[in-house]
Amino acid sequence: MSSVDPSPKAAAILNPRAAGGRGAKLWPTVSAALEQRLGTVEPLFTEHPNHATELTRDALAQGYDLIITVGGDGTANEVVNGFFKDDEPINPTARVGFIPVGTGGDLQRTLGISSDVDEAAETIASGRAWPIDVGKATLVSHEGEPLSRYFVNLLSFGMGGDVSVRAKKNVFTRLSGNLAFLYATVAVFLTYRGKKVRVVLDGSPLPDELLIANIAIGNGRYHGGGMQPCPRAVMDDGLLEVTTIRHLGMFEFMRDLRVLYSDDIYQHPKVDHFRATRIRAESDEITRIEVDGEGLGRLPLEVTVLPRILPVIVPAGSPLGKG
Numbered sequence: 001m002s003s004v005d006p007s008p009k010a011a012a013i014l015n016p017r018a019a020g021g022r023g024a025k026l027w028p029t030v031s032a033a034l035e036q037r038l039g040t041v042e043p044l045f046t047e048h049p050n051h052a053t054e055l056t057r058d059a060l061a062q063g064y065d066l067i068i069t070v071g072g073d074g075t076a077n078e079v080v081n082g083f084f085k086d087d088e089p090i091n092p093t094a095r096v097g098f099i100p101v102g103t104g105g106d107l108q109r110t111l112g113i114s115s116d117v118d119e120a121a122e123t124i125a126s127g128r129a130w131p132i133d134v135g136k137a138t139l140v141s142h143e144g145e146p147l148s149r150y151f152v153n154l155l156s157f158g159m160g161g162d163v164s165v166r167a168k169k170n171v172f173t174r175l176s177g178n179l180a181f182l183y184a185t186v187a188v189f190l191t192y193r194g195k196k197v198r199v200v201l202d203g204s205p206l207p208d209e210l211l212i213a214n215i216a217i218g219n220g221r222y223h224g225g226g227m228q229p230c231p232r233a234v235m236d237d238g239l240l241e242v243t244t245i246r247h248l249g250m251f252e253f254m255r256d257l258r259v260l261y262s263d264d265i266y267q268h269p270k271v272d273h274f275r276a277t278r279i280r281a282e283s284d285e286i287t288r289i290e291v292d293g294e295g296l297g298r299l300p301l302e303v304t305v306l307p308r309i310l311p312v313i314v315p316a317g318s319p320l321g322k323g
Contacts (some may be wrong), residue, residue, distance in 0.1 A: 030099050106223050213270075226261055
C-alpha cells in the first residue's frame, strides 16, 4: 500500500456517452471536484470504442502517473487495457482512480467507491493506492478472430454473454443499469436453452461436460448491475473465483433469481465454485462471453491472472487489504 502523490500529473478519461450522456452532463462538476483537490487535470474525451485504451497509453507515454476514469465499467476496462503491453505495466508507478458515472457500477461496488462525485474525488486525492490482480482473457471475437483482453472485475459466458448484449439495447439502460440488466436477464432466459461446455482448471479438467446457464470468472464480486456470482472473490490474492451455474428450469430460475443478488449463491444446489489461476473453456456450440460487462466474443476461452500488478486508488473503507 502507498499514499497518493499530493501533486500527480493527472489525466481524466471521460466517456461522454456513459449512462445515456450523463457523463458529459456531469463533467463540469467532476472537473471542478478534481481540480479543487489535485490542481490541473488534463481532460481526454473518448470518441469511439477502445479509444480510452489509446488515450491511456498515450498519456502514460507522456509521463502522466495518475489516470482517472470517468464513466462506467466499460470505460474502466478500456483504461486498464491501456496500462499494459505484453502482460507488463507500461509505467509500474502509475495509478488509476475512478469516478463512477455508468449504468452497472459493478467494479465500483467491489472497490467500495462512492457514487457521489465529491466523495469519489476525495478518495482519489487522499485514498490509498493498492495493487490488485488483473485477469487476461484470450477468446474468439464475434468476427472469428483471436482476441486478448485484460479485465479487473469479472467475465462470464453462457447467459452472461447474451445478457450483456441485450442490456445495452433496451430502453431501461438510460434510466437504471440495475433495471436494464434485470430486464435483459429475464428476456434472455425465456429463449435460453443451456450450453454444453468443457472446463479445465489449472490443468485439471472438471470430470463432466457441463450443461450451464452461466459460468462466471471473478476477480471482483459483482456483475450485471449488482448480481453477486463471485461473492468470495478477493482482488489481491492472485486467484480467480470460478462459479458454475448449471442449467435452470423456468420455475427454478424465477424462484431463485433473488439468490443471484445475494451473497448466498454458493448455497444453491446447482452452483459450484472453485479457485484457479488458469482457466480454459470450450464448447461445440456458440457460447458468448462478456468481459467487464461488454459482450466481446465467444468460446474457446483461456484466462490467466497477473497478480497484484495494477495500483488502484481506494477509500480507507474498501474491502481491499483486509483479507
